[in-house]
Amino acid sequence: MNWYYALGDQRQGPVSDSELDALIASGKINENTLIWKEGMANWQPLKDARPSGPGGEAVPPGWIRCTATGRYFPPEEIVYLDGKPYSAAAKESVLQGVMQTGALPGTELGRNGPPWENRDQLGFFPAIWQTVKGCLTEPAATFANMRRDGGLGAPLGYLVITSWAGGLVTILSQAVIQLGTNPVLSQNQKTPFPMVWGAGMLVAWALLLPVIAIINSFVTSGLTHLALMICQGAKQPFETTYRTYCYAMGSAAALQVIPICGAYASGIWGLVVLCIGISKMHEISTGRAVLGVLLPMIVCCAVIVFVVVAVAGGIAATQAHH
Structure with missing residues (x-):
């Protein structure tokens, strides 16, 4: 039976079962890679499309999951490389992959997310939903599996779409609340006067929201990356920080559909997801990631306080002279 697999937005294959196992062992694909064969309704992650145990049987107690293949083996067939378990059958292919690429499967080569960048296989709306769900409910696992590179276009497009949709819902809900609680009627009409306005x-x-999202994404992620450099947490280039920001804050923007408190929930949880994402994408401690995210905000607040105090002091001094 021939399999097809997805690398980024490109379909690869067909390959046989043995060839698929070799790709897994080499680290080119992993358990989260989308695969498909004739007879399957949709593309699925490898871990769901192929059984974990040999022959499709249930996994026996005590068996250990191979990092390279995602399958389970008895302890005597497991070897450890860099502290991670690999099946003895995959050992040769894994070592060849290390010699060629310098990385073990399951590390950088194992990063193939997020679903949004596999939308050609998943479909537009399922890809958005899976990305939002993963970032908001399982941020650590989602960002640990997310590609660090791949360009800025896809994450920026995701951010613009989700921010536009969430922002529009927020504006509409606020307009409905205002019209319901404070209808200012004109003298000659029985409809709210400010409706046309x-x-x-x-x-x-609606036209400005995408522009605001784009400008804010570059400014905020740029300041965040600068802060990471200051606190020695920028282990990856700006592209990685920008991708993290877009997927974290873009996913959080979906929370704006919640009436009244959605905007607040989006802002707060977005920062939490961003901190986790920075930690996983740059492979730094959570504390250092939090410092990198919050440092620009702290500096901005300090500058605002300084300006307010200076202006207030100037006004007070002027009044004292009079």
Whole structure:
């Protein structure tokens, strides 16, 4: 039976079962890689499409999962490389992969997410949903499996789509609340007077939201990366930080669909997800990641306080002279 597998947004194959096992052992694909064969309704992660145990049987107690293949083996067939378990059958292919690439399967070569960048296989809306769900509910696992490179276009597109949708829902809900609680009626009409003006503002905001999201993404991620460099946490280039920001804050933007408190939940949980994402993508401690994310905010707040105090002091001094 021939298999097809996805690398980024490209379909590869067909390959046989043995060839697929060799790809897994070499680290080119892993248990999260999307695969498909004739008879399957949709593309699925390898771990779901192929049984973990030999022959499709249930995994016996005490068996250990091979890092390279995702399958389970008895302890006597497991060897450890760099502290990670690999099956003895995969050992030769794994070592060849290390000699060629300098990395063990399951580390950098094992990063093939997020689902949004596999949307050609998953479909547009399923890819968005799986990315949002993964980032918000399992951020550590999601970012540990996310590619550090791959360009800025895909993450930026994801951020613009989710931010636009979430922001539009927030604006609409606020407009409905205002019209319901404070209808200002004109003398000659029985409809809210500011409705036409409000519709114009809605259109303006709908056009501005993507622009704001794009500008904010580069400014904020740039400051975050600079802060990471200052606190010696920038183990990867700016591209990695930018991708992390887009997927973290883009996913959190989906929380804006929650009435009233959605915007607050989005901001707070977005920062949490961003800190976790930075930690996993740069492979640094959580504390250092938190410092890198919060340092620009702390500096900005300090500058604002300084300016306010200086202005207030100037006004007070002027009034004292009079």
